[in-house]
Amino acid sequence: MEYDFDPTYGYTLPQLLAVTTPKEPKDFDDFWQQRYRKALALDPQPHTQIISEDRLGWRVFDIRYTSTDRFPIRGWLLLPTSGIIKRGFIVGHGYGGRDGPDFHLPFNDAALLFPCFRGLGLSAQPAISSEPYWHVLHNINQKDRYILGGCVEDLWLAVSALLSLFPQMAGHLGYLGISFGGGIGALALAWESRISRGHLNTPTFGHQPLRLRLASNGSAHSVQQYYCSHKKQTLKVLRYYDAALAAKRIAMPIHCACAKFDPCVAPPGQFAIYNALPGEKQLYILEAGHHNYPNQLQQEHELIHELEVFFAPLGVADSQEI
Secondary structure, three states: OOOOOOOOOOOOHHHHOOOOOOOOOOOHHHHHHHHHHHHHOOOOOOEEEEEEEEEOOEEEEEEEEEOHHHOEEEEEEEEEOOOEEOEEEEEOOOOOOOOOOOOOOOOOOEEEEEEOOOOOHHHOEOOEOOOHHHHOOOOOOOOOOOHHHHHHHHHHHHHHHHHHHOHHHOOOEEEEEEOHHHHHHHHHHOOOOOOOEEEEEOOOOOOHHHHHHOOOOOHHHHHHHHHHHOHHHHHHHHHHHOHHHHHOOOOOOEEEEEEOOOOOOOHHHHHHHHHHOOOOEEEEEEOOOOOOOOOHHHHHHHHHHHHHHHOHHHOOOOOEEO
């Protein structure tokens, strides 16, 4: 596929690894900490219903729980058909939404929760467009009501829901998020003490000033178009939803997969998130993101193997036989 711009944006790998974070709002911490405390006080009241007793070695459940603003969130829960559950994962999705769980993840000793963030996939609602082009603009002019904040809260409530179902997993939870789910993950993990390890794949919402400037396809293009006629207010809101600023606060070990070429999530924004991480971190460099390429399958296999090793420490001693 040809693009009318350069999806590398002229950045070499050393330059990508040197991208820093933009200036942050003085009340950035207060803004998010208050939201996290409110989310923690809620009971998500998870409800599960069996869909399949055995699909590719997994028991598949429909799961529903209640997020902030009493928003109903739906998704899937996978449990291994046999053996011992040692750990749990929440798995975020890209901006295309999700039409089913991922059966290929190498965690056959884990409970896997696949929530659909509000307004997307199974969590669609008439008042919110499920088209990424419009979803990303929902309440973008209101700092406290912008849709991304609600999606972050959906992730926090997913953690609460999983721990409600499996309390013995406390201290043994991981998160994996790609693209949209990677950016939401960075914003959520900055404050989320109940998750021990995270993986962010081609994460978006990093370095918002750059994101607004660098030509992109997809949801970033939508935001750029809106920004042209609402500059001051848009940037005032987006400063609070910068995944690179959030990454500076992430204390847990993080594995990142960042692309050198990406027409939808500009690589400098992805690397701004990785570079900002202050603690233990690993980086897998993808040749491209949101774009097919010859070596893609090989890189996907390598990445899955790295994640298997990276998340191995999550296993618990007091496992639950199923």
